[in-house]
Amino acid sequence: DGGITQSPKYLFRKEGQNVTLSCEQNLNHDAMYWYRQDPGQGLRLIYYSQIVNDFQKGDIAEGYSVSREKKESFPLTVTSAQKNPTAFYLCASRERRSTDTQYFGPGTRLTVL
Amino acid sequence: KQEVTQIPAALSVPEGENLVLNCSFTDSAIYNLQWFRQDPGKGLTSLLLIQSSQREQTSGRLNASLDKSSGRSTLYIAASQPGDSATYLCAVRGSGGSNYKLTFGKGTLLTVNP
Numbered sequence: 651d652g653g654i655t656q657s658p659k660y661l662f663r664k665e666g667q668n669v670t671l672s673c674e675q676n677l678n679h680d681a682m683y684w685y686r687q688d689p690g691q692g693l694r695l696i697y698y699s700q701i702v703n704d705f706q707k708g709d710i711a712e713g714y715s716v717s718r719e720k721k722e723s724f725p726l727t728v729t730s731a732q733k734n735p736t737a738f739y740l741c742a743s744r745e746r747r748s749t750d751t752q753y754f755g756p757g758t759r760l761t762v763l
Numbered sequence: 764k765q766e767v768t769q770i771p772a773a774l775s776v777p778e779g780e781n782l783v784l785n786c787s788f789t790d791s792a793i794y795n796l797q798w799f800r801q802d803p804g805k806g807l808t809s810l811l812l813i814q815s816s817q818r819e820q821t822s823g824r825l826n827a828s829l830d831k832s833s834g835r836s837t838l839y840i841a842a843s844q845p846g847d848s849a850t851y852l853c854a855v856r857g858s859g860g861s862n863y864k865l866t867f868g869k870g871t872l873l874t875v876n877p
Contacts, residue, residue: 654806681863692767692867693852700863708864740806750795750814750856752865754807 653677654755656741661760663728663735671726671758673741681744682724683752686710686737693740699724728760736762765790765861769853769868776843777876784838784871786853791834794862798827798838799852801870807852811838815858843875 685693695708699718713732741755799807811827826839854865
């Protein structure tokens with residue numbers, strides 16, 4: 651069953667902690683993305699990776715970090731430098747060869763306690 | 764900078780009605796446009812993708828049109844059902860150096876009443 655998985659579904663973080671959100675895809679897509687979604691706002695791009703071992707900052711990268719050591723995996727770390735991390739985080743991958751469709755995972759809801 | 768606007772922000776209709784959701788974008792130099800559906804607390808599901816060279820795409824009761832020169836797209840839903848209730852998001856992919864990026868509207872919250 652092909653798709654994008656994100657874990658955990660819910661995550662609680664204390665002030666000053668770093669947390670890592672997992673994103674895995676078995677669609678064989680080269681490009682992967684992380685977005686943040688806040689109530690009343692559109693999705694905003696945090697980081698993206700177009701190929702393994704390469705990634706670029708999006709529009710709101712401050713306080714976040716990523717790695718892309720494997721094609722299937724694109725984890726996002728929310729660091730203590732991110733001042734307002736409470737949000738819904740969505741991972742996506744992009745199919746380039748035919749339809750160029752972007753697919754999304756089910757999301758992780760992060761709450762800072 | 765590309766900006767995407769969706770009107771209306773919310774829409775409530777009785778079951779069986781045909782309806783139109785609107786999306787406008789400020790920069791017509793796009794590569795494609797994609798419509799998504801999002802249920803509460805869930806990820807996005809792709810509904811339709813229109814390439815910049817196309818005028819419309821259809822899938823079942825859904826029809827999306829694109830007028831690139833005027834910066835507009837519409838999503839037409841025929842014979843609406845309560846199961847269509849969700850937030851509908853429009854996103855445009857830039858061309859050239861902006862091709863990596865989808866820019867999203869804030870969405871239209873659709874409620875279909877039985």
